[in-house]
Amino acid sequence: MKLCGDKLIEEERRVIANNREYNEKFQYANNRIKTSKYNVITFLPINLFEQFQRVANAYFLFLLLLQLIPHISSLSWFTTIVPLVLVLTITAVKDATDDFFRYKSDNQVNNRSSQVLIDGKLQNEKWMNVRVGDVIKLENNQFVAADLLLLSSSEPHGLGYVETAELDGETNLKVRQALPVTSELGADMCRLAEFNGEIICEPPNNKLDKFTGTLFWNDKKYSLDNEKMLLRGCVLRNTEWCFGLVIFAGPDTKLMQNSGRTKFKRTSIDRLMNTLVLWVIRLGHSYFINWDRRMYYIKKNTSAEARTTTLNEELGQIEYIFSDKTGTLTQNIMIFNKCSINGKAYGDAYDELGHKIEISEKTLPVDFSFNALADPKFKFYDASLVEATKLGDSSVHEFFRLLSLCHTVMSEEKNEGELVYQAQSPDEGALVTAARNFGFVFRSRTPETITVNEMSQPVVYQLLAILDFNNVRKRMSVIVRNPEGQIRLYSKGADTILFERLHPSNEDLMCVTSDHLSEFAGEGLRTLVLAYKDLDEAYFNKWQIRHHNASTALENRDEQLSALYEEIEQDLMLLGATAVEDKLQEGVSDTIANLTLANIKVWVLTGDKQETAMNIGYSCNILTDDMNEIFIVSGYTVLEVREQLR
Structure with missing residues (x-):
């Protein structure tokens, strides 16, 4: 930490597990949160200060002061002070009521119970008493108490599933995975209590999708990223239990860093009207919103709720609406619709005479009965793609092999042959499901391997590296070694990005694929381009060493990794493109x-x-x-x- 004026600014965070004495030296925030604005002492001065920011209130106060001077005004001060005090009192009561509900909500959250590992035993502690460096246990359907580094879980390979609706509004489950070295700790209280790894990471910030840190333990260092973090506000799902190490607590958590302070809000009407009538109208208006049957959502038994009376009238003054598309205008349910493989487009339906027909509910889908592991809900209407798969077309096989390998989907198989995919992105789920139906079935993964059933034959690939997708890269790649020892990079991403990285020999195929992409896009389909590259063993070994050093670097980690990704994702060979539908x-x-x-x-x-x-x-x-x-x-x-x- 460094001193800036009277305030300590945290440049990096250092945490040692199970060592409160060490961690308390840094004066990290405890896990108590406070969203209420006032207390008994500060309510009156702060609330009056806020109210006199309204021009009308300040005007009547100034008028009152003038009326107190006999030589200036002949009017009685009583005619001004009564309505002013009345307005101030009613507003103060409303503000106090709103703040009291915030205080009650804070108390409810702060007094939730959490299981904390203290002296080798799990003890129930209130959330507000949880400290940075504590190891805590979470159980299924529990809220995450603080920002945690996932150490181990009840699922294989240290997996954990979380719902992040409180953070980003997305209801699909996200997958988190502990480091293999900590997942071995399991639920062994002795080993967890003896865990004394040191984490050096970024200071508190509001970036929900980013975390950079390094774990130092037993003379080794391990890279930490957002995929290993459970953030406060998430809910643990489909996971019996997990253990996590508190990295950020209370106001330092990413959820609270995004919430900001409760602000005094003023509407445009406030600037024109500052009377008692306005508050009566607002109160009545809020009840009308709550009672409006046309704003009732039957499927979830949810009615509209006016959470504040301050901004209701703004609803009638809206000029612009800024909206996301996916999941807001569309259903966020992706369906594999069409594709282009080695210059040939697939996905349209044809009659017996070979004429193209419109797809409707009466159109018969392709028969996938040759594949015992096919998803019965998946529908596709172009039989020629199934025939190409059965005949062993090498381009088609490589296309679906890429889709079965290049992703971050997790597979659950509770009964033999009954596969359930947990995808962080609906697009990935749709593409992996498509590969599954066409005979390339993603079965399972570990931190080191991916198992795929290729045309009913199990094949285990060694997973050497994952080159993550982000909004700048607009692509994702994996590097795998097949059973024959060949190392291959598979990549999928936006056409504008991957086309720039293709080998010059792909120019003709790129032109044909680009035409197909334009057709797909014209139908409102979301598109991705697929490509691959064979890697030399000696080159990859050197690249992998540099990759490990970059992934554990404490400074400029993202820049170093980005440069390495850019270096290896060159001279790719084009396979084709996918087209996915997301209905309105x-x-x-x-x-x-x-x-x-x-x-x-x-x-x-x-x-x-x-x-x-x-x-x-x-x-x-x-x-x-x-x-x-x-x-x-x-x-x-x-x-x-x-x-x-x-």
Whole structure:
């Protein structure tokens, strides 16, 4: 830590497991949270200060002061002070009530019970008494008490499943995995109590999708990232138990770092009206919102709820709506629809005479009965792709082999042949399921291996490296060694990114695939390009050493890893492309049409190709045939976008 003025600024965090004495030297925050603004002493001065920020209140106070001077005003001060005090009192009561509910909520959270490992035994402690460096036990369906490093779990290979809806609104389960060296600790209290690893990591921050740290234990160091963290606000699911080490507590957790302080909110109406009538209207308005039957969602038995009376009238003054596409306008349920393999497009349905037909509910899907492990819910309508798979087409086999290997999906097999995939991204789930039905069945994975059934034959691949996807790279790669000892890199990502990294010999195939991608995008489908590369053993061994050094570096880790990824993901060989459908949610088109009639402008943010985005735009009525000219923002930098918007 360094001193900046009167405040200590944390540059990096050092934590030793099971050592409160060492960790307390750094004065890390405890696990108590506080979202309420006031206490008994500060309520009156802070609340009055906030209320007199309103122009009308300040005006009447100034008027009152003038009326107290006989030589200036002949009016009685009583005529001003009564309505002013009345307004201030009613507002103060409302603010105090809102803050009291925040205080009760804080108390409820702070007094939740957690199992903390102290002196080799699990003891029940309140959440607010949990400290950085404590090892705690979580059980299925429990909220995570603090930001934890996952040490071990009841699942094989130290896996854990969490729901992150409280953090990012996503309901699909995320997979977390402990380091192999700590997953061996299991539920052995003696070994967990003796665990004394030191973690050096980033200081508290609000980045939910990023964590950088290093574990030092038994004279070795291990890279730590976000995939090994359980964040406060998550819920443990489908995992009987797990143990975690507290890295950030209370206000230092990423959840609280994102929440900010409770602010004094003012609406545009406040700037015009500051009367008792306004508060009566607001109170009545909030009840009307709660009672509105048209805002009741039957499927989840949920009605609208006005959580504050302060901002209700703003709903009638909205001019712009900024929306995400995936999961907001669309269902976020991905379906493998079409693909392009070695220059040939698959996915359309044909009749007996070979004529293309429209796919409807009456159209018969392809028969996957040749595959005992096929997913019965999966539907595909182009029989020629199944025939190519059965005939052993090498390009088709390599295409689906890539889909079965290049992902982060976890597989559960509770009964023989009954596979359940846990995917962090619906896209990945759809692609792995497609590979499964076409005979390349992802069965299981460990930190070192991936097992795939290829046309009913089990094949175990050695997993050598995973080159993660992120919003900058826009691609993901894995490096595996097959049973014959050959090392191969498989990559999937955006066409604009992978096309730049193809070997020059792929130019003709790239042109054909690009045409297919344009067709798929024009139908509103989400596309990815697939490619591979064979690696030389000697080169890879040297690259792997540099990769390990970069992944455990304490400084500039991301930059070093990015450079290594960029180096090895060159001269790729193109395999083809996938096209996945994400249907619109029910009622989206009508809702947007009604918003347009109310003169509300809707902006949608999407990472799709331009053709896909425009197709979706027409499907949901954001774009219409009445629009004479469609303005496309095509800038690649902040300055370019700002200039075009002007």
